[in-house]
Amino acid sequence: MAAAEDWVARTAAQVREEGERRHPGEVPTCASGISPSGPVHLGNLRELMTPHLVADEVRRNGAPCRHILSWDDYDRLRRVPLGVPDSFEEYVGRPLTGVPDPCGQHENFAEHFKEPLRESLDLLGIQVTEISQTEMYTSGAYTEQIVLAMRRRADIGRSWPGTAPSAPTRCRPMRAMMTGRRPRSTTRSGPTARPAAGTTPP
Numbered sequence: 001m002a003a004a005e006d007w008v009a010r011t012a013a014q015v016r017e018e019g020e021r022r023h024p025g026e027v028p029t030c031a032s033g034i035s036p037s038g039p040v041h042l043g044n045l046r047e048l049m050t051p052h053l054v055a056d057e058v059r060r061n062g063a064p065c066r067h068i069l070s071w072d073d074y075d076r077l078r079r080v081p082l083g084v085p086d087s088f089e090e091y092v093g094r095p096l097t098g099v100p101d102p103c104g105q106h107e108n109f110a111e112h113f114k115e116p117l118r119e120s121l122d123l124l125g126i127q128v129t130e131i132s133q134t135e136m137y138t139s140g141a142y143t144e145q146i147v148l149a150m151r152r153r154a155d156i157g158r159s160w161p162g163t164a165p166s167a168p169t170r171c172r173p174m175r176a177m178m179t180g181r182r183p184r185s186t187t188r189s190g191p192t193a194r195p196a197a198g199t200t201p202p
């Protein structure tokens with residue numbers, strides 16, 4: 001297939017062009033987001049692979065590109081996943097990082113489910129820069145923007161008639177875009193670990 005017809009090549013070119021237009025001189029960012037609320041499942045692969053292919057294509061063309069993995073670990077626990085004791089019902093509603101670890105070997109519930117996904121990323125050779133949304137929210141990183149959004153709620157509603165103000169940010173397949181954000185967390189790389197198990201959606 002000719003490069004011009006390949007969606008990866010096309011999107012990678014758009015990333016570079018838009019990155020230069022919006023944030024000249026900065027490294028463009030492709031973004032994935034995952035809520036670590038249960039076992040790894042196929043949808044996680046889709047979420048990660050799309051931005052990965054685009055970021056990889058940008059790099060193949062000789063330009064730097066960052067792929068961030070936003071851990072939505074400040075999401076609330078909505079239901080107890082398969083394999084976790086029913087007694088965890090009492091934690092429904094808490095942030096995933098505020099729920100105890102089911103196995104006793106991780107810092108919390110979110111970390112328990114991050115580990116097998118990280119292992120899968122290593123096996124696939126997908127390099128990401130991790131961001132914990134618990135850290136971002138609790139550090140106040142979003143406070144100014146949240147207050148601004150609340151003040152301008154009516155304007156936001158008018159911008160996307162018929163949708164909730166938060167709806168556009170949920171379009172994750174199209175999150176291969178530039179944010180200009182500089183995450184503080186670590187970059188992971190390299191195939192090392194054992195296969196991850198689990199096929200149940202969260």
Ligand SMILES: [Zn+2]
Pocket residue numbers: 101102103104105106111112
């Ligand atoms: Zn655990």
